Amino acid sequence: MSIDxxxxxxxxxxxxxxxxxxxxxxxxxxxxxGTLLGIFxxxxxxxxxxxxxxxxxxxxxxxxxxxxxxIANNFKPEKKFFFGDGICTFHKDGGKNVDIHFYEILxxxxxxxxxxxxxxxxxxxxxxxKFIDAxxxxxxxxxxxxxxxxxxxxxxxxxKFIKSILVKKKMFYNAIGNSEPLELLKDFKKIDFFGVxxxxxxxxxxxxxxxxxxxxxxxxxxxxxxxYMNENAGESEKIIIKKI
Numbered sequence: 413m414s415i416d417x418x419x420x421x422x423x424x425x426x427x428x429x430x431x432x433x434x435x436x437x438x439x440x441x442x443x444x445x446g447t448l449l450g451i452f453x454x455x456x457x458x459x460x461x462x463x464x465x466x467x468x469x470x471x472x473x474x475x476x477x478x479x480x481x482x483i484a485n486n487f488k489p490e491k492k493f494f495f496g497d498g499i500c501t502f503h504k505d506g507g508k509n510v511d512i513h514f515y516e517i518l519x520x521x522x523x524x525x526x527x528x529x530x531x532x533x534x535x536x537x538x539x540x541x542k543f544i545d546a547x548x549x550x551x552x553x554x555x556x557x558x559x560x561x562x563x564x565x566x567x568x569x570x571x572k573f574i575k576s577i578l579v580k581k582k583m584f585y586n587a588i589g590n591s592e593p594l595e596l597l598k599d600f601k602k603i604d605f606f607g608v609x610x611x612x613x614x615x616x617x618x619x620x621x622x623x624x625x626x627x628x629x630x631x632x633x634x635x636x637x638x639x640y641m642n643e644n645a646g647e648s649e650k651i652i653i654k655k656i
Contacts, residue, residue: 423606424508442611498530527591534585541584547571
């Protein structure tokens, strides 16, 4: 697919600034997620996508150092429920939020090979933790056994307190991530987007097909990656679980 970005809407200012910061600090990066999809498929950023997605290897820089660099350039780190997850989010007026995805290389025992993965979602470790989680949000809970859970609403503050303790002790959640073929992220190519040099996976079409499925070329405003991960959390070949 030829990437020709003539006659498209203006590039996001925070994408320009972040790529400039990364190059000045010699942080190798590539486009991922909706940003890669939009620029490659639509030749522009996806309008309803609220953030910019950039990827780096987790050994390229520490999260602490990255945050220092971004703050020095007037970006504000978004508060996260977990500091130990695989994404750092930054905000700066005048553009979209910037999500930096920290990719790890881990061995997938089901596929019997190394894979690339970002841990970016969390699920309660067992049925007991799921129960605590449900009651802790019982006033807004709308899942299985919702009528029973809503009856327990009066206990919500207690279960919320218990949950906070278990989370702090790292006993409550497992991190989950969707493994990606390492061979699709070994080689990259440079493209020009409104005069800004960007890097994308060399085998971009194969990569996007793996992430978004066979229909990746068809825009889908209802696609939500986190929902997709949750719905497919039982597919052991793709999902890797890490205790936190």
